[in-house]
Amino acid sequence: xxxxxxxxxxxxxxxxxxxxxxxxxxxxxxxxxxxxxxxxxxxxxxxxxxxxxxxxxxxxxxxxxxxxxxxxxxxxxxxxxxxxxxxxxxxxxxxxxxxxxxxxxxxxxxxxxxxxxxxxxxxxxxxxxxxxxxxxxxxxxxxxxxxxxxxxxxxxxxxxxxxxxxxxxxx
Numbered sequence: 001x002x003x004x005x006x007x008x009x010x011x012x013x014x015x016x017x018x019x020x021x022x023x024x025x026x027x028x029x030x031x032x033x034x035x036x037x038x039x040x041x042x043x044x045x046x047x048x049x050x051x052x053x054x055x056x057x058x059x060x061x062x063x064x065x066x067x068x069x070x071x072x073x074x075x076x077x078x079x080x081x082x083x084x085x086x087x088x089x090x091x092x093x094x095x096x097x098x099x100x101x102x103x104x105x106x107x108x109x110x111x112x113x114x115x116x117x118x119x120x121x122x123x124x125x126x127x128x129x130x131x132x133x134x135x136x137x138x139x140x141x142x143x144x145x146x147x148x149x150x151x152x153x154x155x156x157x158x159x160x161x162x163x164x165x166x167x168x169x170x171x
Contacts, residue, residue: 019044030079031066035103035126038069038077039110045071048078048093057086057099064101075112077103081119104128108167111139114150122147129164139167 022044030038038045046054051070060068060080067080070093078093078100093100094115102120104127105111111127122128122142130151132138143157151158161167 027069030069034106035077036105036107036110038103039105039107042071042075042077045069045077048072052086052090058083062099067101076115079103106141108139108141108161111164111167113137114140116148116150118148121145127161132160132163137164138162139164 023046026038026041026044033041048070051060051068057068057080060083062068062080062083064079064081069077069079071077072093074092074094076093079102080099081101082099084096084099089096093102097117097119100120102115102117104120104122106125106127108127111129114128114130123145124142126142126147128140128142128151129137130140133152138151139161140151140158141161143159147156147158149156151160
């Protein structure tokens with residue numbers, strides 16, 4: 001019997017299987033993970049469009065605590081909180097905030113552009129990016145829980161950690 005599988009193909013198959021196993025483990029463990037922990041493992045979180053193509057969101061687990069976790073095209077980690085027909089409504093999670101709970105990281109290097117979502121507020125130490133007064137994007141850290149207002153809003157606690165380049169380097 002002759003096996004035509006090359007060493008490269010064997011290695012690639014083993015890597016795919018490893019990645020699938022790690023992704024399944026992350027989904028199972030995600031209920032107990034913080035946003036920061038999820039962002040630290042983002043390489044094992046499926047992209048939304050690929051996940052939607054593989055299985056309709058109507059049939060996935062939905063819950064604020066242990067719903068299916070994926071990553072939007074914008075890079076935001078989201079948790080499915082309400083099932084819906086993703087064939088009829090194929091939009092990104094940012095366009096369907098009632099179906100998705102957004103999670104934020106306290107790691108300034110994982111900060112993404114600010115979005116105001118009443119159902120997914122920033123809590124103390126969560127980070128985002130936002131234009132400073134000079135128009136250059138800065139990384140900000142929330143100083144309060146339940147924060148749905150952008151940085152630089154009067155009477156809202158945000159700490160300017162510096163420019164994106166200063167904080168993140170050449171990411």
